[in-house]
Amino acid sequence: MSNTAQIIVNIPARSLDKPFSYNIPINLPNIQVGSRVLVPFGNRKVEGFVVGLADENPETLKPILDVLDDHPWFDSNMLATANWLSEYYLCSLGEAMRLFIPGQSGIRTQKAYQAPAETDMKRVEALLSCKPEEYRTTLTYIYERGLATLPELTKLTGNMGAIIKFFLQHKLIVHADTVSKRGKANSTIIIKLAVSREVAEQIEQTLPKSKTAQRRLLSALLDTDTQELTAAQLRSLSITLETVKRLAAQGLVTTRSVPVFRNSYAGSHQRTTEVTLTLEQSHALQLITPAIHSGIHRSFLIHGVTGSGKTLVYIKAVAEARCLDRQAIILVPEIALTSQIVARFKAEFGDDVVVMHSKLSVGERHDAWRRLQTGQAGIVIGARSALFAPVSHLGLIIIDEEHEFTYKQEETPRYHAREVALTRARLSGATVILGSATPAVETYYQALQGEHILIPMNNRVDNTPMPPVTVVDMRQELAQGRRSVISQSLQDMLTETLAKKEQAVILLNRRGYSTFVLCRECGHVLKCRHCDISLVYHAPANVLRCHYCQERHTIPDTCPKCSSRYIRYFGAGTQKVEEALTALFPSARIVRMDQDTTGGKMAHDRILSAFAAGTYDILLGTQMVAKGHDIPNVTAVGIISADTALNLPDFRAAEKTFALLTQAAGRAGRGAKAGQVVMQTYNPEHYAVTAGAAHNYQAFYQEEIVFRRQLDYPPFSNLIKITVQAGDEITVHRNANLLAIELTQSLTKTDSAIIGPFPASVNKIKDVFRVNILIKTQGLSTVTRQLSALGMASRRDLIVDIDPVNVL
Numbered sequence: 001m002s003n004t005a006q007i008i009v010n011i012p013a014r015s016l017d018k019p020f021s022y023n024i025p026i027n028l029p030n031i032q033v034g035s036r037v038l039v040p041f042g043n044r045k046v047e048g049f050v051v052g053l054a055d056e057n058p059e060t061l062k063p064i065l066d067v068l069d070d071h072p073w074f075d076s077n078m079l080a081t082a083n084w085l086s087e088y089y090l091c092s093l094g095e096a097m098r099l100f101i102p103g104q105s106g107i108r109t110q111k112a113y114q115a116p117a118e119t120d121m122k123r124v125e126a127l128l129s130c131k132p133e134e135y136r137t138t139l140t141y142i143y144e145r146g147l148a149t150l151p152e153l154t155k156l157t158g159n160m161g162a163i164i165k166f167f168l169q170h171k172l173i174v175h176a177d178t179v180s181k182r183g184k185a186n187s188t189i190i191i192k193l194a195v196s197r198e199v200a201e202q203i204e205q206t207l208p209k210s211k212t213a214q215r216r217l218l219s220a221l222l223d224t225d226t227q228e229l230t231a232a233q234l235r236s237l238s239i240t241l242e243t244v245k246r247l248a249a250q251g252l253v254t255t256r257s258v259p260v261f262r263n264s265y266a267g268s269h270q271r272t273t274e275v276t277l278t279l280e281q282s283h284a285l286q287l288i289t290p291a292i293h294s295g296i297h298r299s300f301l302i303h304g305v306t307g308s309g310k311t312l313v314y315i316k317a318v319a320e321a322r323c324l325d326r327q328a329i330i331l332v333p334e335i336a337l338t339s340q341i342v343a344r345f346k347a348e349f350g351d352d353v354v355v356m357h358s359k360l361s362v363g364e365r366h367d368a369w370r371r372l373q374t375g376q377a378g379i380v381i382g383a384r385s386a387l388f389a390p391v392s393h394l395g396l397i398i399i400d401e402e403h404e405f406t407y408k409q410e411e412t413p414r415y416h417a418r419e420v421a422l423t424r425a426r427l428s429g430a431t432v433i434l435g436s437a438t439p440a441v442e443t444y445y446q447a448l449q450g451e452h453i454l455i456p457m458n459n460r461v462d463n464t465p466m467p468p469v470t471v472v473d474m475r476q477e478l479a480q481g482r483r484s485v486i487s488q489s490l491q492d493m494l495t496e497t498l499a500k501k502e503q504a505v506i507l508l509n510r511r512g513y514s515t516f517v518l519c520r521e522c523g524h525v526l527k528c529r530h531c532d533i534s535l536v537y538h539a540p541a542n543v544l545r546c547h548y549c550q551e552r553h554t555i556p557d558t559c560p561k562c563s564s565r566y567i568r569y570f571g572a573g574t575q576k577v578e579e580a581l582t583a584l585f586p587s588a589r590i591v592r593m594d595q596d597t598t599g600g601k602m603a604h605d606r607i608l609s610a611f612a613a614g615t616y617d618i619l620l621g622t623q624m625v626a627k628g629h630d631i632p633n634v635t636a637v638g639i640i641s642a643d644t645a646l647n648l649p650d651f652r653a654a655e656k657t658f659a660l661l662t663q664a665a666g667r668a669g670r671g672a673k674a675g676q677v678v679m680q681t682y683n684p685e686h687y688a689v690t691a692g693a694a695h696n697y698q699a700f701y702q703e704e705i706v707f708r709r710q711l712d713y714p715p716f717s718n719l720i721k722i723t724v725q726a727g728d729e730i731t732v733h734r735n736a737n738l739l740a741i742e743l744t745q746s747l748t749k750t751d752s753a754i755i756g757p758f759p760a761s762v763n764k765i766k767d768v769f770r771v772n773i774l775i776k777t778q779g780l781s782t783v784t785r786q787l788s789a790l791g792m793a794s795r796r797d798l799i800v801d802i803d804p805v806n807v808l
């Protein structure tokens with residue numbers, strides 16, 4: 001048996017990226033690879049993850065203090081996934097492993113203090129003599145109790161920080177932090193008869209009259225089929241635990257403790273009425289089902305138009321995995337926006353579903369994960385973090401709306417859920433289903449290369465037609481003297497919809513930051529000569545700048561294309577549009593949904609539910625109104641400005657625009673009533689707009705992939721973004737320039753190009769200046785190894801982002 005363990009301590013510090021050896025004491029024999037333990041570290045007690053076992057010289061090592069779980073938290077594929085994550089995304093193993101722990105830590109540390117081993121009371125008196133009375137009260141409190149926690153002390157006086165500091169400084173007290181296990185499952189006891197029925201009956205007869213409670217307990221146990229009672233049943237019979245103890249002492253009953261889990265989503269389980277699968281749905285399942293049964297990893301891309309019924313395919317696939325007793329993880333972009341899909345899974349699978357929600361407490365999270373770990377639940381639905389659920393029989397991972405950028409985590413570790421899902425599934429022999437009406441260009445390319453099995457679903461359920469789209473050229477609106485943000489066509493469509501008592505969704509995608517510059521007469525957008533990227537207006541310097549190559553341009557007085565003087569910085573907010581709508585339709589019930597109205601996370605859900613229930617006629621908002629929902633009475637969708645995302649200085653601008661337009665248009669006419677869409681734009685000829693208006697992914701993809709190939713953007717390369725940070729502008733630029741030189745020298749043989757340095761789009765956050773460098777490479781693993789060797793992953797002034805979704 002091994003006597004030492006290699007342990008990764010759960011402290012978010014990059015410099016601690018190596019395991020430490022600890023002695024395994026004899027009283028903790030069940031420590032295994034994957035166990036979570038409590039270890040001394042410096043003068044603290046911290047959580048650690050066992051990543052290896054060995055035989056060394058245990059005498060020289062500190063001992064492990066405790067084990068946090070009965071069974072190892074990490075199984076082998078979770079460990080392997082964490083290892084892969086730390087290598088691919090250049091984070092420490094500790095940072096990767098923390099992702100698998102609900103609340104990121106399995107212990108709760110509480111600050112506490114005690115008297116030092118020796119105290120010289122004379123010295124104490126001298127020190128206290130010149131201090132206010134509260135110093136004396138506090139110290140007396142600590143000395144009398146032996147140990148006092150910070151919250152306890154804070155109750156004594158408001159000035160505790162200064163007092164503790166003084167005591168520590170003069171060694172009148174020492175740290176004695178208390179550590180408790182977090183999210184320990186609540187437990188209940190079960191009482192069982194320990195003797196045969198006959199014996200129990202005899203004893204019940206012969207017990208003296210005074211022992212009524214004991215007699216009642218015996219007879220209650222004899223009344224059951226299993227000779228067992230739960231704690232709750234005891235309570236309802238008014239039998240106390242004291243009585244149980246008496247009978248246990250005589251060897252008549254035994255007790256055992258079983259965990260109970262808090263289930264905040266416990267609810268009724270109503271199977272939906274059976275529906276007949278569409279041809280495309282059953283075709284999809286014919287391909288997916290054998291893969292799930294084979295236990296060999298396969299991945300599928302369901303490219304299904306909006307309203308084609310992808311959710312039902314997911315449900316059937318999950319049912320298939322559950323029949324084999326394998327577990328399923330379902331990822332959705334944002335849980336607050338996806339209550340419909342959650343509700344459908346709950347209806348189908350009841351309590352077998354665990355929903356991971358940001359509103360869950362750490363304790364509830366722990367319980368939810370333990371239900372999965374112990375096999376009491378088989379399905380988890382959640383945002384990207386659900387990917388790290390401790391399911392030991394993983395059979396299926398589904399990523400709905402796989403193109404969404406919320407699948408990328410924008411803090412360390414900067415992982416993309418799709419990549420992690422594919423890795424975890426490969427390591428567990430599980431199936432992956434990626435689903436979208438507008439797959440990411442990279443994913444679709446991979447599918448065409450044979451990396452995923454492509455499953456097209458080209459028709460809506462019941463062959464409901466896709467809604468026709470009217471593209472309104474806003475330049476002509478202006479030419480006709482109409483200056484409103486709402487075009488004639490949009491106004492007409494809304495009038496008609498309201499008259500029919502149907503509902504409309506209006507999208508104003510004003511997400512983004514600085515304005516772009518546009519000629520209102522010809523629609524020309526000022527772009528960089530070298531990069532085919534929109535120029536960004538920088539207010540302080542009053543210049544236009546290309547974020548890719550740094551070239552600066554002065555703002556022209558007239559449009560370089562048509563010489564018009566109507567050059568404008570573009571941007572109308574949702575509030576302005578709301579005003580315009582109210583003016584046009586004073587009696588319409590309008591609800592606005594954007595960052596300002598959705599302060600609380602569930603506000604989304606409330607607004608959407610109210611809208612779905614018919615409380616409002618028009619739902620107006622930013623991109624969050626364009627996604628996921630399936631409301632039969634929505635027959636009209638209006639898009640105020642199709643171009644907003646198009647003009648961001650981002651090589652994915654066209655992709656983002658196309659996806660948003662297609663998804664938004666896809667909300668209309670999903671039920672029995674026909675839908676229609678009005679799309680306002682200054683770029684009616686742009687392929688993202690024309691393809692979006694035609695619901696034609698292929699048309700978009702064919703154009704886009706040519707552009708990506710020409711400029712070597714992903715999928716034809718990998719990008720790495722390095723953000724340099726510093727407290728002042730001169731330093732940040734100097735460091736970035738030095739770094740660029742260092743990178744150019746050390747990456748010469750790796751088939752990489754270095755772009756930048758260029759200031760980040762938000763070039764100062766909380767007084768820290770940020771400058772970006774992009775590496776475009778054909779040899780990602782070589783480059784990441786190099787970066788790691790150069791120590792860049794652990795430099796605190798750098799953020800290294802592999803496969804960034806935001807290159808600005």
Ligand SMILES: Nc1ncnc2c1ncn2[C@@H]1O[C@H](COP(=O)(O)OP(=O)(O)OP(=O)(O)O)[C@@H](O)[C@H]1O
Pocket residue numbers: 275276277278281304305306307308309310311312436437461628629630666670
């Ligand atoms: N076989 C079927 N028979 C009848 N109705 C169905 C069937 N399959 C799905 N539906 C219904 O069709 C509608 C659209 O399905 P769903 O929401 O799954 O589409 P989707 O492909 O996920 O679309 P989107 O990409 O726009 O979210 C839903 O109201 C669903 O209940």
Ligand SMILES: [Zn+2]
Pocket residue numbers: 528529530531532533546547548549550551
């Ligand atoms: Zn440029």
